[in-house]
Amino acid sequence: MIDDLNLQFGIDKKIAFTLGNGDLPKAILLAEDATAEIYLHGAHVSSFHRHGWGEMLWMSDESNFRTDRPIRGGVPICWPWFGQPQPELPQHGFARTSQWEVIETKAHADPSLEIALRLTDSEATRQLWPHPFELTMRVIVGRDLTMQLSCLNTGEEPLDAEAALHTYFHVQDIDAVRVAGLDGRSYIDKLDAMQGKPQAGELTIDREVDRIYLETPDAVTIHDGAERRIEIQKSGSLSTVVWNPWIDKSAAMADFPNDGYRTMVCVETTNAADDVRTIQPGEVHTITQSCRCEPATGPADPAEAIL
Numbered sequence: 001m002i003d004d005l006n007l008q009f010g011i012d013k014k015i016a017f018t019l020g021n022g023d024l025p026k027a028i029l030l031a032e033d034a035t036a037e038i039y040l041h042g043a044h045v046s047s048f049h050r051h052g053w054g055e056m057l058w059m060s061d062e063s064n065f066r067t068d069r070p071i072r073g074g075v076p077i078c079w080p081w082f083g084q085p086q087p088e089l090p091q092h093g094f095a096r097t098s099q100w101e102v103i104e105t106k107a108h109a110d111p112s113l114e115i116a117l118r119l120t121d122s123e124a125t126r127q128l129w130p131h132p133f134e135l136t137m138r139v140i141v142g143r144d145l146t147m148q149l150s151c152l153n154t155g156e157e158p159l160d161a162e163a164a165l166h167t168y169f170h171v172q173d174i175d176a177v178r179v180a181g182l183d184g185r186s187y188i189d190k191l192d193a194m195q196g197k198p199q200a201g202e203l204t205i206d207r208e209v210d211r212i213y214l215e216t217p218d219a220v221t222i223h224d225g226a227e228r229r230i231e232i233q234k235s236g237s238l239s240t241v242v243w244n245p246w247i248d249k250s251a252a253m254a255d256f257p258n259d260g261y262r263t264m265v266c267v268e269t270t271n272a273a274d275d276v277r278t279i280q281p282g283e284v285h286t287i288t289q290s291c292r293c294e295p296a297t298g299p300a301d302p303a304e305a306i307l
């Protein structure tokens with residue numbers, strides 16, 4: 001399988017396929033400005049390392065790497081639902097535990113690299129969710145990490161889908177983290193009977209946080225507690241989830257280190273809660289997020305200072 005992937009989609013010195021953890025196949029993208037890794041299991045981006053500025057994503061070193069489990073960390077794709085609408089359904093949908101197929105790789109002149117993966121309905125997905133669909137995940141690796149998740153409704157009935165690019169960002173020190181861009185928005189507090197509450201100012205984290213922010217079309221910025229800030233631009237999404245499990249929940253999760261909550265925060269570009277999307281037959285809905293990691297002060301790139 002790896003040989004076939006390299007033959008069909010490998011690009012010399014830029015894109016290669018290999019077996020990753022748990023012998024699951026993954027793509028390695030070696031762009032001029034960054035290196036990224038994407039597992040075919042879940043179309044899961046597990047690493048984005050912008051050269052000179054370190055790893056942007058947080059990965060659990062206790063993660064499962066099994067075909068029947070989601071990977072913990074990186075960017076799980078929650079689809080076609082967010083959370084667990086019914087107890088018998090898998091939390092966050094089936095996309096993150098499905099095997100995706102690679103459909104395209106490209107080396108752009110700018111000089112980013114791109115990989116596209118696809119998931120279509122099958123007997124197994126129709127048992128959980130009775131809709132035909134074609135889901136495409138495009139990952140573009142350059143100075144930014146851009147992810148586009150597109151759902152084409154290939155059926156004859158409208159379908160309703162939620163989605164999340166459930167991104168685990170690596171931060172230096174949770175006590176000093178600030179999340180900007182949500183001021184004045186209201187959020188659903190999943191830890192307080194789904195009550196609606198207003199956000200005043202920047203968000204800081206000193207306890208478990210699990211919130212769905214509504215009416216959030218704009219960029220969100222994470223100040224990571226040290227020298228970095230991460231800006232998340234988005235489109236096709238009017239909701240944003242912020243999650244940190246804090247002490248007790250970290251300890252309760254078997255695939256999460258007890259102190260993991262100190263160096264991560266999830267800021268998720270979503271279609272969740274009242275932002276569920278109805279997609280008509282033959283139509284496509286795309287949710288996009290583009291993440292840029294830059295020094296906390298100064299221009300994004302030393303070259304930009306002299307341009």
Ligand SMILES: O=P(O)(O)OC[C@H]1O[C@@H](O)[C@H](O)[C@@H](O)[C@@H]1O
Nearest residue numbers: 091092166190210211241243268
């Ligand atoms: O453990 P999971 O299924 O990956 O979910 C992690 C978290 O994901 C967040 O997006 C949810 O809002 C939380 O409620 C949930 O606990």
